[in-house]
Amino acid sequence: MGTKSDKALGQNIFIASSPDEESDFIPLISEDDEEVLDRSDVPELLPVLPLRNTVLFPGVVIPITVGREKSIRLIREYYKKNKIIGTIAQNDPDIDDPQTDDLFRIGTVAQIIKILEMPDETTSIIIQGKKRFQVDSFVSEEPYFVARTIPLSDVKPESKDREFEAIVGSLKDLSLRIIKLSSNIPPEASFAVKNIESSSFLINFICSNSDVDLKDKQQLLQESNLKTRGTRLLEHLSKEIQLLELKHDIQAKVKMDLDQQQREFMLHQQMKTIQDELGGSPADKE
Secondary structure: OOOOOOEEOOOOOOOOOOOOOOOOOOOOOOHHHHHHHHHOOOOOEEEEEEEOOOOOOEOOEEEEEEOOHHHHHHHHHHHHOOOEEEEEEEOOOOOOOOOHHHEOOEEEEEEEEEEEEOOOOOEEEEEEEEEEEEEEEEEEOOOOEEEEEEEOOOEOOOOOOHHHHHHHHHHHHHHHHHHHHOOOOOOHHHHHHHHOOOHHHHHHHHHHHOOOOHHHHHHHHHOOEHHHHHHHHHHHHHHHHHHHHHHHHHHHHHHHHHHHHHHHHHHHHHHHHHHHHOOOOHHHOO
C-alpha cells in the first residue's frame, strides 16, 4: 500500500466554465440542478473511496489527491464505467491504511469528473458530491471497499420559511465577512457565494469550504434537517469570525505600534542630522 493520502488539495477556490478546464472549479448549482441531485439514485452496492482529511457535501466540487494503490485502482476502474463512487471520511486522518472500522458510516455519492496525472507523478481527481448515503454493511474490502448502502434525503424547510431565510442570509453575510478578513482566501470566493441561487447548495458549499474541524464537518453532513445544519454551521462561522476579528485587531495594533516606533526613530534621525549640520548638540560641547 502507498502511504500517500487521499486528501483535498486545499482551500483554493476558482470558477471555471466547464469541467474540461484544468483547474479547481466550482460550478454554481441552480435550484433546477439541485432537484436533479435530489432525484439521483444511490446504487445499492457502491465502491467507497476513503477521504483522509475532508468531507464531501452534495453538489460541491472538490479536487482530491489520490495516493493509495487501492484508491487509484478504484477511481481508474470506475472512471471507465459509470464514474459513480462513494466517499466516506476517515475518523482518524493519521491512519495510512484504513479498515472499515476507521470510516464514518455516512458519506456522499460522488461523480468522478476528471482524473489528472500531475507532473510530480501523483494522481488527482475532481469529484462532485451527489447525494448522502449510509453504510448498511461492507460486502468487500479487496481490491477496494464496497458498501451496501441506504439512501439518505435532506429534510427541507417549508417554502417561505422566514427563519430559514434569515439563517441563509446570515450565512452569506458571515461568509463574505470571513473572505474579506482572510488573507488565504482568493476574492473569487465572494463571487461564488454571492451568485449561489440554491439555499441547500449554499449551506453545503460553505460547510465544505469553511475552516471547521473534520469531525464537526462530519456532524454537519450527518444532520438530515437542512435548517438544523444551517443553524449549526452559523454557530461555527460565528466563532470563526470572532477569532478572525480578534486576529485582525491584534495585527492592526501591532502595526500601529510599529508605525509609531518608526516615526519616532525617523524623527530622532532627522534631529541628529540637523544637530550634526549645526556642529553638534550643546551637550556635546565642553
